[in-house]
Amino acid sequence: MTTETATSPPAAPAPPEGGHFWADTGLVFGRCLRATLRSKTSLYFGMLQPLLFLALFGPLLTHLDLGQEGSSWQTLVPGVLIQLALLGGSYVGMGQLVERTTGVVDRMRVTPVSPLALLLGRTLRDVVQLVAQSVLLVLLGLAFGLRAPWWGIVVGLAFVAVLSAALAALSHGLGMKVRTTPEFAAIANTTVLPLMLLSGLLLPMELAPGWLDGVSRAVPFRYTVDAVRYVFRGDFSTVEVAAGAAVTVGFAALCLAAAARLFRGRPQG
Amino acid sequence: MEAPTSLPDRPALDLRGLTLTYALGAGPVHAVRGLDLTVGRGEILGFLGPNGAGKTSTLRMLTTLLRPTGGTARVAGYDLLTEPTAVRSRIGYVAQAGGLDPGCGAREELVTQARLHHVPKPEARRRAAELADDLGLTELLDRPTAAFSGGQRRRLEIALGLVNRPEVLFLDEPTTGLDPGARAELWDLVRRIRRDHGTTVFLTTHYLDEADALADRIVIVDSGRTVAEGTPEALKRDHGPGQDASLQDAFLALTGRGPSREPVAV
Numbered sequence: 001m002t003t004e005t006a007t008s009p010p011a012a013p014a015p016p017e018g019g020h021f022w023a024d025t026g027l028v029f030g031r032c033l034r035a036t037l038r039s040k041t042s043l044y045f046g047m048l049q050p051l052l053f054l055a056l057f058g059p060l061l062t063h064l065d066l067g068q069e070g071s072s073w074q075t076l077v078p079g080v081l082i083q084l085a086l087l088g089g090s091y092v093g094m095g096q097l098v099e100r101t102t103g104v105v106d107r108m109r110v111t112p113v114s115p116l117a118l119l120l121g122r123t124l125r126d127v128v129q130l131v132a133q134s135v136l137l138v139l140l141g142l143a144f145g146l147r148a149p150w151w152g153i154v155v156g157l158a159f160v161a162v163l164s165a166a167l168a169a170l171s172h173g174l175g176m177k178v179r180t181t182p183e184f185a186a187i188a189n190t191t192v193l194p195l196m197l198l199s200g201l202l203l204p205m206e207l208a209p210g211w212l213d214g215v216s217r218a219v220p221f222r223y224t225v226d227a228v229r230y231v232f233r234g235d236f237s238t239v240e241v242a243a244g245a246a247v248t249v250g251f252a253a254l255c256l257a258a259a260a261r262l263f264r265g266r267p268q269g
Numbered sequence: 270m271e272a273p274t275s276l277p278d279r280p281a282l283d284l285r286g287l288t289l290t291y292a293l294g295a296g297p298v299h300a301v302r303g304l305d306l307t308v309g310r311g312e313i314l315g316f317l318g319p320n321g322a323g324k325t326s327t328l329r330m331l332t333t334l335l336r337p338t339g340g341t342a343r344v345a346g347y348d349l350l351t352e353p354t355a356v357r358s359r360i361g362y363v364a365q366a367g368g369l370d371p372g373c374g375a376r377e378e379l380v381t382q383a384r385l386h387h388v389p390k391p392e393a394r395r396r397a398a399e400l401a402d403d404l405g406l407t408e409l410l411d412r413p414t415a416a417f418s419g420g421q422r423r424r425l426e427i428a429l430g431l432v433n434r435p436e437v438l439f440l441d442e443p444t445t446g447l448d449p450g451a452r453a454e455l456w457d458l459v460r461r462i463r464r465d466h467g468t469t470v471f472l473t474t475h476y477l478d479e480a481d482a483l484a485d486r487i488v489i490v491d492s493g494r495t496v497a498e499g500t501p502e503a504l505k506r507d508h509g510p511g512q513d514a515s516l517q518d519a520f521l522a523l524t525g526r527g528p529s530r531e532p533v534a535v
Contacts, residue, residue, distance in 0.1 A: 020387055024385065027381065027384050027385060028385075030381075031373075031377075031381050034373075034377070035370065035372055035373065038372055039372060099370070101366065102366055102367065102368065102369065102370065102371075103364040103365070103366030103367050103368035103369075104368050104369070104370050106332075106334055106362070106364050106366070106368060107362070107364065107368035107382070107429060107430075108382075108385060109333075109334060109357075110332050110333065110334065110357050110360065110361075110362040111357055111358075111382070111385040111386050111433075112354050112357050112358045112385075112386065112387060113385050
């Protein structure tokens with residue numbers, strides 16, 4: 001965009017393209033969403049794992065002391081929601097990699113559409129998909145015995161949306177960078193699993209020994225899940241919620257900036 | 270859509286010392302070494318060379334997908350480095366990989382691609398129907414592309430490259446993997462595109478007969494350099510061994526090897 005104004009020949013300068021940004025993002029979003037709705041398998045399979053955690057792991061916790069106020073469902077459901085965002089978000093770049101191999105990405109890059117619109121359109125699709133899956137998870141949680149104020153659930157879903165956007169964007173960025181699917185899977189697997197364990201998604205980190213609790217404080221998702229647990233219990237004005245919001249939004253900003261760089265790049269060689 | 274500002278008085282392509290060098294393990298790889306080339310409006314240029322000669326790298330630079338490490342080029346009159354968006358609006362690019370999503374319908378992809386070029390929706394629909402009609406795809410418009418034959422896929426890929434009525438069409442090995450019938454059809458199509466719209470066509474190929482049949486002018490590259498340039502007839506005459514020299518003879522004489530047929534991954 002910025003390069004357009006630089007050194008133009010005396011003849012006609014190129015028309016500015018900035019005004020199309022949101023329309024282009026919407027166009028890319030629409031195309032991706034239609035593709036997702038067509039392939040229903042990915043919609044349901046993405047949900048399967050968190051759903052199993054809720055159904056087969058959740059009942060184990062109902063009589064345990066998790067060191068938290070409220071019911072065990074108020075602790076587990078937020079954890080499973082963040083897990084869904086983490087697992088669902090981190091692997092979307094695999095699709096990006098496939099679209100790169102089939103030439104779809106290049107075909108779209110040789111248009112006046114800004115690379116950022118290509119990234120955001122895809123990322124928005126992922127957010128919509130993950131939030132929709134999260135709503136279903138919460139409904140299932142309610143059926144199991146979760147009780148939470150409706151506004152707490154809404155704020156919790158907002159946290160999920162922001163975190164999903166961050167991870168999905170970063171994953172798409174990675175999909176633009178690495179060359180093969182095994183390479184992508186290796187990177188994603190080795191990052192996601194330790195981060196997941198360290199954020200205290202399934203059991204809260206209050207149960208952890210000091211060193212583990214200390215390490216987990218370096219993981220941003222820890223703050224997100226803690227904040228969502230508070231809002232699910234109806235505690236809105238706590239330090240933890242504020243910290244969770246700040247960390248999640250900051251993390252999202254960093255991820256989007258990194259992903260935008262990876263998308264904008266016209267690599268040399 | 271902005272009124273496309275065409276610069277017809279400038280050549281379709283003007284390459285000055287276009288260079289691509291990248292680091293790979295042991296040392297620098299000189300993929301493209303100072304390419305100079307001018308292609309006139311409405312010309313069909315055959316860009317020929319063995320694997321690894323720098324054909325795809327050159328094409329990816331000219332389509333704004335790779336940044337050259339040296340030199341400059343103007344494409345459709347606009348500067349590759351400083352006006353990439355203007356270039357993208359005025360070119361069509363059909364990659365070797367093709368760019369089809371097996372799950373998407375042909376009509377949907379054509380309309381989306383046109384709208385990515387900022388063609389308003391009703392006009393995008395009209396163009397999709399028009400191109401489908403022109404390229405014999407009308408019956409297939411609402412089928413997922415996974416069901417297409419090789420020739421049909423290629424025609425749709427080319428249609429996708431034409432939705433913005435490009436001034437320059439880049440085709441990267443357009444007939445690789447096609448059966449003889451589909452190949453002949455594609456040759457006709459390329460000639461027709463040029464005849465009907467005055468489109469400049471820049472095509473890379475391994476196939477000497479293809480360059481011979483289609484191109485007004487051929488550039489032979491090897492190891493990132495131009496080794497010969499001219500009409501097919503002139504190349505045969507100047508570089509072939511004798512009176513009945515074929516383009517193959519000229520090619521072998523110039524590059525010291527036969528063209529291989531594996532796709533190049535660059």
